[in-house]
Amino acid sequence: MAAKTDRSDININRSMPPGKIIPELVYDDLDQAVVWLCQAFGFKERLHFRNHRCQLVLGEASFIAKANPTLTESSNNNRLQPQPNQMDHSVLVRIEDVDQHFEQAVKSGASVISPPKDYPYGERQYSVEDIGGHIWTFSQSIADVDLSEWSGVLSDNPEDAF
Template identity: 30%
Template sequence: MKPTPEGWPRISSFLFYEDASAAIDWLERAFGFQTRLKVEGAGNTIEHSELVYGDGVIMVESAQRRPVHLTPRRHDGGNTQSLMVYVDDVDAHCAQARAAGATILQEPETKNYGDDWGTNRGYGAADLEGHQWWFTQRVKGPA
């Protein structure tokens, strides 16, 4: 495989929000993302943005830019994808997300996934427009 452009992971995801500008601010406050690029359009829309967490990148755009891009809100709360992010301290991360208004879908818990994968501690949360996120930390590596 050829190398990716500098600063880009092999895979990244787009998320669409009714109020992308508010979502970007909230994702920074609740989940610890940092905005490295934000292109604003007419009517307070976000044409493109790039948010980073460690070496991961997500892109956030305004859903109304294209009618085929739906948020969970426009889809009766249906979930079309979930994102998983490794963090350093799941319990502190969960407390920060809860304080910012995240809906905690699953409280932090530790699970052993067997000798081939190891043990992780994680929790699930929904953001302000219903996208589902799973945050995890490695507790113990594979045997």
């Protein structure tokens, strides 16, 4: 039996990255993608497993970069990597400094979808496409804005959401 974390609803497993929700994104060239994601977005490599997956972390956020299953012999999954300009998902990551992060991403060759912009809900965000065609939005909290100021509606039991 795995040990419990300080949050009793999650067991510890050193082979898993932190977090309850861990996106898995597919790349044609996994090694190239890992190097690029670390350089462009500041991720750190946590665990690289053979030639088909790598866990990356940024602060408390994590995700798994996977080799395109059509390129690995052991996979029977026929899903393909998304193509540029064909959005089927996106990943939002909270960071401390959107402007500095944006500069590094652009310098590394990220394709800009929307430059840094302040939003009425208290976030400064930008969105880019990575070298694998995945859409990333990076967000910095700049104000704690009352939900009613931007038409937000909190659920009846917000404490149940965390």
